[in-house]
Amino acid sequence: MTSVLPVPTPDAATRRRPGSGRLLWLLVVLAVLALLSVASVAIGSRGVGWSDIWSALGGSSETIEEAAVTKRIPRTVLAVLVGSALGLAGAVMQGVTRNPLADPGVLGINMGASLAVVAGLAWFGLFTATSRIFVAVAGAALAAVFVYAVGALGRGGPTPLKLALAGAATSAALTSFITAIALPRGDIAANVQSFQVGGVGGATFDNLTPVLPFLAVGLVISLLSARGLNSLALGDELAAGLGERVAVARGVAALGSVLLCGAATAVAGPIWFVGLVVPHLCRLLVGVDHRWLLPFSALAGASLLVASDVIGRIVARPSELDVGIITALVGAPFFIAVVRRQRVREL
Secondary structure, three states, X not given: OOOOOOOOOHHHXXXXXXXXXXXXXXXXXXXXHHHHXXXXXXXXXXXXXXXXXXXXXXXXXOOHHHHHHHHHHHXXXXXXXXXXXXXXXXXXXXXXXXXXXOOOOOOOHHHHHHHHHHHHHHHOOOOOHHHHHHHHHHHHHHHHHHHHHHHOOOOOOOOHHHHHHHHHHHHHHXXXXXXXXXXXXXXXXXXXXXXHHOOOOOOOHHHHHHHHHHHHHHHHHHHHOHHHHHHHOOOHHHHHHOOOOHHHHHHXXXXXXXXXXXXXXXXXXXXXXXXXXXXXXXXXXXXXXXXXXXXXXXXXXHHHHHHHHHHHHHXXXXXXXXXXXXXXXXXXXXXXXXXXXXXXXXX
């Protein structure tokens, strides 16, 4: 039996979470994100002061400290963009599949994008940022369709556990393919290994620019799908009875999440568990109405990834740990806790 994420009607959601309370949480999340962004710019292997930060923001990079801040600014921007994309994509996926275990990493979608990028680099010489994003989105879409089709086989359809197992198996297989492609290619093996960990280091505004249109389109599509996701949470039959075109609503929402996942993976590598952890935490704050849940998931996802990047610089100073390692350390226990709490039953 499929475990669903119940989404009440807007009136019921409003009674549970008054608008003033949600607005207060919105201010809190924005304040946290702002503080974390400042910390991301200020914290690193070399300490900097407020004067260095202000000078760097003004365009100066004459001193070593100002140059360090100049390099951290695009890194922080990338963490915000990727974190918001993954947090939002996770919330959309959980709504589309009515699966509390849905996440771009858990379902193998990130690894599909990764395989497409690595294959493009090794076999087709796709070294431009724009071409990598296109193939990443295509790989993410193919992986999403494949995992959902495999998870839907058998009696009971796509149950949460079947989808999670299909995603885990698919991720393992795709990882093996990536290794098989990269190992004979010494010219790209080191870059592929670093890419597979998932990180935001080395970001520049030049490699951020091509991904912005994809993220923007995915963001708009995902946010506009909120009403449809609320209807889908009631069940396909009831949603259709209320006048919702179920297939269209599910397809549009899935398109938005695939765009976000593919674009985020193309620039930062496969980062796991942000899309799983963030929506569950946001439901505790703002309820399950997707009109509120989706934007909150984007902001909270950005906060989580920026915080993970800062933590990675602190715990391994003067070196650093990539954000993919930190999110895995946080997300894996959370994933186990969600599975235990949901008590998902296999057929």
